[in-house]
Every structure is written in structure tokens, then in C-alpha cells.
Amino acid sequence: MYIQNFDPLNNMFLSAALAFLPIVYFFVVLIVFKVKGHWAAISTTVLAVALAGWVYDMPIVLSIMSAVHGALYGLFPIGWIVIGAVFLYNISVKTGQFEIIKKSIVSITDDRRLQLLLIAFSFGAFLEGAAGFGTPVAITSAMLIGMGFKAKKAACLSLLANTAPVAFGGLGIPVLVAAQVTGFSGDYIAKLLAMICPIIGFIVPFYLIIVMTGLKGLKEVWPAVLVTSISFSIPMALTSFFLGPILPDIIASLASMIALVLFLKVWQPKHVYRFENEADISDESTAVLSKKMIIKAWSPFIVLIMFIADWGMKSVSSVLDTVNILIPLPFLDKAIMNSTTNSLLAAVFNLNWLSTAGTGIILAAFMSCLILKVSLKKSIGIFASTINELKIALLTISGVLAYAYVANNSGMTTTMGLLVSKTGDMFPLFAPIVGWLGVFVTGSDTSANALFGKLQTTAFSAVGIMPVMGIGANLAGGAVGKMISPQSIAIAAGTTGLTGREGEIYKFSMKHSMILLAIICCIIYFYEGVFVSVLAAEAGTGAVQAAGSSSAGGSGVIILLISFCVILLARTMLASSSDKGLQHYKAH
Template sequence: MYTQVFDPMGNMALSALIAFIPIVFFFLVLVILKVKGYWAGLMTAGLAIALAVLFFQMPLNLAVVSAVHGFVYGFFPIGWIVLAATFLYNLTVETGQFEIIKKSISSITDDRRLQVLLICFCFGAFLEGAAGFGTPVAITAAMLVGLGFRARYAACLALLANTAPVAFGGLGIPVLVAAQVTGLDSANISRLLAWILPLIGIIIPFYIVIVMSGIKGVWELFPAIVVCSGSFAIVLGLTSYFLGPVLPDITASIACLVCMTLFLKIWKPATIFRFENDVPIEENKEKLHMKDVIRAWSPFIILIIMIADWGIKSVLALLNTVTIAFPVPIINNAIISGTTHKALPMIFSLNWLSAAGTAIVLAALVSCIVLRVSPIRAIKIFISSCKQLRWTFVVIGSVLGYAYVGNNSGMITTMGYFVAGSGALFPLFASIIGWIGTFVTGSDTSANALFAKLQTTAFEAIGSSGFLGVGANLAGGGLGKMISPQSIAIAAAVTNIVGEEGELYKFSMKHSIILLTIVSIYIYMIAGPLNFLIPVVKGEALAASAVDPSLLYQAGAMFLAGTVVLFAIFAVVFKPIKNKI
């Protein structure tokens, strides 16, 4: 048995300094020494094991098994999502459908900045809200490359855009986990976020345009940016305030896509922004047949339907009946929490059917039927996608290995306690804790599982609201997503620049810190003069209503059956293409 240690040196500052070493080391070897991502990840995981054993008194076998546990989790479900998304994208490229997609996007706008807003911000927000876990970065970055963006540029923009919707990602899972950990009402947390996250939603479209073309570009696109950020932020805030944490990303992204598409039909920028040597594709101006456009977009339309199905509670309940769950050998119940003083269960759940990656793979397989791709060709594309991602799996696995060692040993909590020791100034630094949590784990959900309770305790200790502590953690965690090694590895993989992760970090870290500073100041103001934004009612966590499992499974089966019928009709409507791929 091992009890987590949070201050092994008897001095919190010194203990935190040791806990920060793996993060500093990772940046050093990746950005300064330009070591390849998979080597940097493996060395960081090894260093974390050594520090956990030497300074945090964690037994060697528990440290090693923690790393292995994280490495396996990096393959499933995270790596599974990345592989599935890459397979789906490669399928559209190999069948030639992406050329039509390019033409359809260019028919809306030739301006590269507006293309980024449509794909990365609007469509990416939907993917984040429905699936999360790297899906939006994987798909949007690949789409930009297909549209002619330079690989590194596309990866950077996809990472930057995937910030505003993160807190409500995966149908609100980060908020629901925070509510579960803290005992606060998720609806009240969501009401507070209605005053925080729309600010990020307003800033990001402006920020993307500034990054691409400077302040001048903002004035050139000002009406379109206002429509984009305004539609997203307003619907996000209203949904969050009145409907809770499950649907904000979905409703906001759809509103943003519809408003942008309609607006760009009647308004065009006076100056069209293109890249150097970026020759306009004149054939994009030719009239596209609606049937061809729908066929080309069918993999992503099917993806949206599948992800929506997988997000329905009854469908998930049905699919989870085939989950294989087993305790992780050696480490299960072998670690005592330093905060609750209870043994921590370590269960690995192989929810192979209900995983988001499975929904994406099934969307790709249905797309093969619609696009008339032969099974042999589909298998070749899948194998090619696996080869493309082989080193990415190592990066993701090693980073998750470090995260699990840091979490189980207490190192990550040590960093949080150190930042929380800033007293009355703590609200100014609170978002940094969520930022660190998402950086280390790659997930705002995990960041809240780690630090949400710490945040509420710290805020209440200085006479503020625990709700604001959770809000700060969620907002900071969203901004940490773009610097997470997991996100960086995904972006590098789908754009075929594995080995250049350090360059992505140079871009992401600078902009992440700028945005974090803005949000931190805003949180500090809410703790002071703007405290009227904090919900007055401090409700307890809502008890889940009892539902007959059989009725839940029947509802899930009905949803899936309806989806199968819809896809069958979809496949029949589109007659076979003349030349099979």
C-alpha cells in the first residue's frame, strides 16, 4: 500500500519544484533541443517514474504499472479516436470526394481566414461538443491540409481554434465530472460558465484572424467575425444558462455554421486573403450539383449522425452492456488518496462499442457503402492510416504514462496546492491550475477530476464562491488543451509532420499564455467587482433519477434502428459511382 505524498520535502515550494521538473524537461528537450516527440515523451515518463520513487516515496512497481496503465489508455480510447478520424479523412481523399468538398467550401468563400473560421471554429466546436478527446483537432487539421494549407500552419490553427468549446466537450462531461467531484449542482456551474466561456468564444475568432493577417485583417472581416463570434457566444451562453452543460457546444456550433454560411452568401470581403503562391482554383466557381456535394460531404454527415447517437444516454447505456472491465493488476486499491484517505480503485474499461472512436469507424464503414468503396480498398486505406500514426501512438501513450504516474504519486496535486497557496490573490492564478491539469492529462475532464475539489476549497477559504473555483478550473483547462502533448501529437500526426512537435509548441504556448492571462484577469474581476455574476443558490448535486434499465436499452435500440434505416435510405438515394474506387 502507498499513501500519496503531497509535500515530500517538508517545504511546499521545493516539493512543487520537483513536481514541475518533468514538465520543464519535456519542453526543454522538445522545443529547445528539438528531440522527436516520441523520444521526448518516453524520456519524460521515465523521469517521472524516477522522481516518484526517489522523492515521493512511491514503490517502483506501482510507479511502473501506473505508467503502463497510462500508456495503454493512450492507445484506447485516445489513440482509437485519432486512428478512426484519420481513416475517415483518408477515405474522403482516396475516393476523390475531398476535391468536391474543397470546391463546395470555396463556393462559400475563397478567403482563407473565413475557411478557417468555418472549419476549425464552427465545425470543430460541433466535433468537440459531440465527441471531444482530440477528434476536432484531428479532423479539422486534416481538412485544412486538404484545402491547401501548409501542414504546420494547419496544425497550429486547428489547435488554436479548439479552446472555446472544450469545457462543454463530449456532451458536457467536464462539467458533470466537476459537479460529481465537488458536490455542486451542475446546472449552477453551467450558469456561471454562461458568463465566462462566451468571452472566450468572442475572442477566438478575432484572435485567429489576427494571427493569420494582423489587425488589418480584423477590419477587413469585421462583419463576418462579429456574426461568427456573436452567434456562437450568444447561443452558448443562453444554452448554458437555461439548459445546462450537455448541449451548449452543439447548439452554438450549429448556430454559428448556419449564420456564417447564410451571411457569406450575401457578403464578401473587399480583399480576399490568400497565401503566397496560392493560385485561385477557378473551377471552384463552376456550379456544383447538390447531389454531388452531399455525396462528398456524406462521410462527415454520417459522422455527425453517429456521434449524436453515441451521445444519447439510452444508446450509451445499451452499448455499454458489452463493456469489458477489469481491475488493473498490482495497482488496483494499492494507493491511498492523500485527500480522502481511501483506497483508489484502478479499473480499466474496454468499452469498445460505446467508445467515440468506434462511432467514427462505423461512420467510415457506412461511408464506404455510400461511396462504393470495395472492402479490399478500405482495408488498404485503414492499414495506411495505421502506419501514418505509428509514432503518434507512442507519443500519446508515453504522455499519458507520465500523467498517470504524476496523478497516482501525488505530484500533480502538489503543483495544484502550491499555486493555491497564493492567498487573496489566488483567483488571479486559479485558472493556471486547470491549465496545468489539462496540459498534463490532455483532458479538461481529467483536470477537473484532479483539481475541482481543490479549487472549491481554496476559493471558499478566502471567502469567495466554490462555483467560481470550478469555473476557473474549466476555463483554464480549455486553454490548456492547445498545449497538451496529446493534442500536439494528434495535430502532428494527421498533418504528417511527426517530429516537428517542438515547432507546434512554440506557436501554441505563446498564444495559450496570452489567452490564459486574459481569462485569469477576468476570473479575478468576477471574484471582486463582478461577483454578482456568481449564482446565488448553492445547490447540492442532483441525485440521478431511477430509470428502468430495460426501458433505457429499448430506447437506445430504437435510436440505433432508426439510424440504420436512415443510412440505408442514404445509400440507396446515391446510385453507384461509375468507377469503383
């Protein structure tokens, strides 16, 4: 039995300094010494294991098994999601359909700035709201590269765009976990976030364009950016406040995509922004593209949206979870006690091979092969080559998660959070940093809330401020921490072919993440009066909402059957789309 000690040196500053050491080491070897990502992650894990034993007196078998648990989680479900996302993209490319997708986007706008808003911000927010866990970064960065963006630019901008929707990602899972940890209802927390997250959602589109092309570039397209920001932030605020935490990302992203597409039908920038030495294709004819060809080309991503939506429904997941395989980690399961809660930590590897989002994405890819008439042999060949392409990236992700689990189980992560909480009356200004650090270490806003949610509410209560503001600060700070999480960086690098160059992505991400974090810190600190006046009447309104009813299983089966029938119908309808049309397009 190992009892966590969050201040092993009896000096919080010194204990936290040693807890921060693996993070500092990771940055130094990546950015200064330019060590490849997988070696940086593995060596950081070794350092964390050594500190866990030397400083925190954690038995070596427990720290090693913690690393094994994290590495397994890195491969599944995180690595599985990345494989699925890249597999789907590779199918679109190898069948020639992505060329038509590019053409269809150009028919809306051939300005690279506006393409970035459509793909990385709006479509990425939809993927975050439906699936989360790295899906939006993997898919949107791959799509941007296919559109002609350089790999590094695609990775960095996709990470930046993904900050806006993180708090409500995966159908509100971060908020629902925060509710479980703190005792507040998910709807109550969502009302608080309705006054925080939409502000970031309004800022990010402007920020994206400034980062990409500077203030001059923003001046040329500000009407379209304004439309995107307003059509995203207002629906997010209203949905979060009145409907709860599950749908804000979905509704806001769809609203922003529709609004921007409709706006671009009546307005286009006078100056079309293209990359240097890039041919101008604005005057190329799009007459050869029929509606059926466009729908067929987009069918992999349409099927993806359908499957992600299905996999996110409780009624569907309750059916798919019936085949889960739970594997308690030897020596580790219930061998660690949290000294604050006096509870034993479960260490169970959940092999939810059917209900995980990655399986939904991979099935969507194979269903797309059916629609696109790709043979089973070729489909399997593309899948195998995708895994081979990502093997180093998967090693990096596993190494990063191995460190995260050692840091969490030993108590290092909590030590870092406790140091920030010692700031007294100034704590509201620094509270988002705790969530930011939590997501940096764990790679997940959900995990950061499970780790620091109670600490935040307790600290806010101690300084006489509404406790729910603490979880709001944790969620919002964690959202902008997602872009610097080693897990996110590894996913972005693996998807864009930049494995081994993670340090270059970090140089970009750290600066912009800290700028957005500073904005959130100011919002939390100066916005207290607004929070109190709006939320005071609803304080303590209800416990955490219960899970879905027992009847969910039947409806889940029906939803899945409907989805498969729709795909078969689509294949039949699109089968008449002659390959001659695609050949004619290529010839053109």
C-alpha cells in the same frame, strides 16, 4: 499500499519544483534540443518514474504499472479516436470526394480566413461538443490540409480554435464530472460558465484571424468574424444558463455555421486572402457540381455527425456499455491511497470497445464506404495504411499518457496545484492556472476537474469567496490549457504528418495559450461581484443529477437502428449519382 504525500520534502516550494521538473525537461528536449516527440515522451516518463521513487517514495512496481495504465489509455480510447478520424479523412481523399468538398466550400467563400472559421472554429466546436477527446483537432486539421493549408499552420490553428468549446466538450462531460467531485449540480456550474466561456468564444474567432493574417487581415473580414463570434457566444451563454451543460457547444456551433454561411451569401470581402504562390480559383465554374454530388461528397462527415450524436446519447451509450470489459491493473488497483480523502484509487482499464467515440467514428467511416461504393477489400486496405501512417504518433500519445498517470498517481500533479493554491487572497487571480496545469498534464479538462475540482472549491471557500467560482476557474483555465497538452500536440502532429516536429507546434501553442489564460485569470478575479449577484440565490440548488433511467436501453437500440436505416436509404438515393459526374468534374 502507497499513501500519497503531496509535500514529500516538507517544503511546498521545493516539492513543487521537483514535481515540475519532468514538464520542464519535456519542453527543453522538445524545443531546444528538437528531440522527436516519442523519445521526449518516453524519456519524460522514465524521469517521472525515477522522481516518484526517489522523492515521493512510491514503490517502483506501482510507478511502472501507472505508466503502463497511461500507455494503454493513450492507445485506447485516445489513439483509437485519432485512427478513426484520419481513416475517415483518408477515405474521402482516396475516393476523390474531398476535391468536391473543397469546391463546395469555395462556392461559399474562397477566402482562406473564412474557410478557417467555418472548418476549424465552427465545425470543430461541433465535433468537440459531440465527441471531444482530440476528435476536432484530428479532423479539422486534416480537412484544412486538404483545403490547401500548410501542415504546421493547420495543426496550430486547429489547436487554437479548439480552446473555445472545451469546457462543454463531449456533451458536457467536464462539467458533469466537476459536479460529481464538488457536490454542486451540473446546471448550477453551467450558469457560472455562461458568464465565462462565451467571452472566450467571442474572442477566439478574432484572435484566430489576427494570428493568421494580422490586424490588417482582420480589418478586411471583421464583419464576418463578428457574425461568427456573436452567433456562437450568445447561443452558448443562453444554452448554458437555461438548459445546462450538455448542449451549449452543439447549439452554438450550429448557430455560428448557419449564420456565417447565410451572411456570406450577401457579403464577401473585397480582397480575397490566398496563400503565397497559390493559384486564384475564385473564377472557376461550379456549375458541374450538382446538389447530389455535393451531398455524396459530404456524406462521410454527415454520417460522422450522426454517429457522434448517437454515441453521445445516454440511451445509446447505456446499450453499448453492456459489452464493456473491465481489466483491473495488477498490483496497482486500489493500492494507492489519497491522503486527503483517505480513499483508495481504482486502477481499472475500461475496454469499452463499442461505446467509445473512436468506434463510432470508425463505423461512420465504414458506413461511408458503403455509401461511396468502396469495396470491403479497399476499405480494409485504407484502414491498415492509416494505422501504419500513425504508428509513431500513437507511440508518442502513449508515452505522454504514461507520464501523466505516473504524475497523477505519485501525487506530483496535486503538488503543483497546491503550490498555486498557497497564494491566499490572490488565489482567484491564479486559480485558472491550476486547471491549465491539470489539463496540460492529463490532456483532459474532465480529468483536470476530477483531480483539482475539490481543491479549487476548498481554496475559494477558505479565502471567503463562493466555492463554485473555483470549479469555474478550473474549467475555464483547463479549456485554454488543452492546446498545450502533450496529448493534443501529439494528436495534431500525427494527423498532419508532423510527427517528430512537435517542438515547432509547442512554440506556437504556448504563447497563445498563456495569452488566453491571462484573459481568463483577469475575468475570474475582477468578475466576482457579477458571479455573486447572479448565483447567490441558487447556491446549493440540488445535488448532482442522476444518470439516465433504466428505460434508456430500449430507446438506444431504436436510435441506432434508425441511424443504420438512414444510411442504407442514403446509399440507395445516392447510388444514381453517376460516377460520370465526378469524372466530368475532374476533367473540368
